[in-house]
Amino acid sequence: MNRREATSGSWKKNLWILWFGVLLSSASYTMVVPFLPLFLLDIGVTKESVKLWTGVIFSSAFLVGAIMAPIWGARADKSGKRKMVIRAGISLGVVYLLTSLVRNPWELLAVRLLQGFASGFVPASMAIVATTIPENKMGWGLGIMQTSGATGTILGPLLGGVLAELFGMRMSFVISSLVILIATLTVWLFVFEEKSLSNHQPTHVWEDMKMAWHNKIIFRMLIFLFLIQVVNMALQPLITLYVAELQGKLEGAVLSSGIVFSLTGIAGILAAPYWGKKGQQKGFFIILSISLLVSGMVNMTQYFTTNIWQFSIIQFIFGLFIAGALPSINAIVVENTDPDFRGRAFGLTTSANQLGGMIGPLLGGLVGSFVGIGFVFVVTGVTLVICGGYVAGLARRKREVREAG
Known part of the structure; x- marks a missing residue:
């Protein structure tokens, strides 16, 4: 069986592997984000300024992510959506690891900006599902994919809280890095994407x-x-x-x-x-x-x-x-x-x-x-x-x- 035939017959496998990947991606994010205010206090931010710093830290990644998302989306259509999932996963793993090493709020802000720049795991995963799933299963499949993000959002804070209590907040960032890298590895090993045969020309x-x-x-x-x-x-x-x-x-x-x-x-x-x-x-x-x-x-x-x-x-x-x-x-x-x-x-x-x-x-x-x-x-x-x-x-x-x- 050639790759095209394998890809066209493997939409169910793609769906469930990407469901698992998005779950781990969402869990790795929510393992650490709810505890950022406490982490800011831990690295020297005063109680009087922690609310301001929290707002800046949270918003920075969203702002950069909003700018970069269409760019990564265009790259996904040009170079392959699977490649963009892997690129985002490896980048986020590095970002979480760097977060465990920061010593002051300015370094944390820089890392959060990098996190926004590295985004793209979930939308590229959704695009793969939307491209490979049969039309009559589209609504069901996208609904299933939404449950993966919701499940990760529920499990992440619970797991992150336990890890922070047992090993400290810095170690929870390291474990988040491992989690997203595991998700990326599963995509690399088990998800296939049919190469586009269209004559689409890249656009800005x-x-x-x-x-x-x-x-x-x-x-x-x-x-x-x-x-x-x-x-x-x-x-x-x-x-x-x-x-x-x-x-x-x-x-x-x-x-x-x-x-x-x-x-x-x-x-x-x-x-x-x-x-x-x-x-x-x-x-x-x-x-x-x-x-x-x-x-x-x-x-x-x-x-x-x-x-x-x-x-x-x-x-x-x-x-x-x-x-x-x-x-x-x-x-x-x-x-x-x-x-x-x-x-x-x-x-x-x-x-x-x-x-x-x-x-x-x-x-x-x-x-x-x-x-x-x-x-x-x-x-x-x-x-x-x-x-x-x-x-x-x-x-x-x-x-x-x-x-x-």
Whole structure:
């Protein structure tokens, strides 16, 4: 059997190997990121300036990652998506190892900038899946891939906390480096990518952005991805403080908020494949509109919670419905792009996510400081409902056009 035949018949193997790789990639990231504020204190940052440094350190990687994602996406289409996964994995392994050696916040900032520069493991993996999986399995496959990131996000902080407690925070960075290198090794050994036979000519990133601008569907999906990430990241830094308010004390809030985070992630793991399969059957625009509308309304109800149990239940329900958004958007992007543009398309979606990750915490902190944390749930919920209503209008117009044709 030649490589082309092996590749065309191995989409299931690619899917599950890349699922494992993205899980390890997400776990390696979340093993260390939640503990960066404590690490800053450990390397000499004062308590008075740790919040400022934390914001700068977090945002720096998102900013560079947003700039680099379309570039790496273009390289993936030109040189091969599998090569980009391996390049990103090795680079991140080196970055995590360097992080274990930093001695001051400026060195940590430089390493975080390198981390943003080295990004690309997850979007290139998604592009491989989207390119090799059969069309009738697309929604299900992208839903499955979303569960890998969610699972890694849940396992990472737990594993990182245990490792930091047992061996210290610096050693947890070393272990994160080993984890992402193991993920890269599995891709190198077991994932195959069919070489493109098209005559596509390489384009510049600016040309790719113009193509996305003129493709109305892709441009709208990028906007929705940006807004969804703004909503998610606006809430995440505030949930621990909100949990402390509901409990009436700060003691135990870190553990309680960690459990709440896990509930949201578990809900996503359970629901994402279901939404992907339903999108394949009913249409991804319909599922996206339902996901955004219901999750937005559920999110607004958190303004009225009075205890941690109510908040936990609502967060779980929110996770069940917001889980339908990303696989639907990814599937819509895939449906509206040629195979030779998918690496760049996922690079652009990653940029939208990174920009949302950078802006979300700033907006959440601003709104929360002026009008209270509870009102952030209202603002973000209304944002999701407006997006859902807009998508519902798009779905209705698509149905009318199809029926008229």
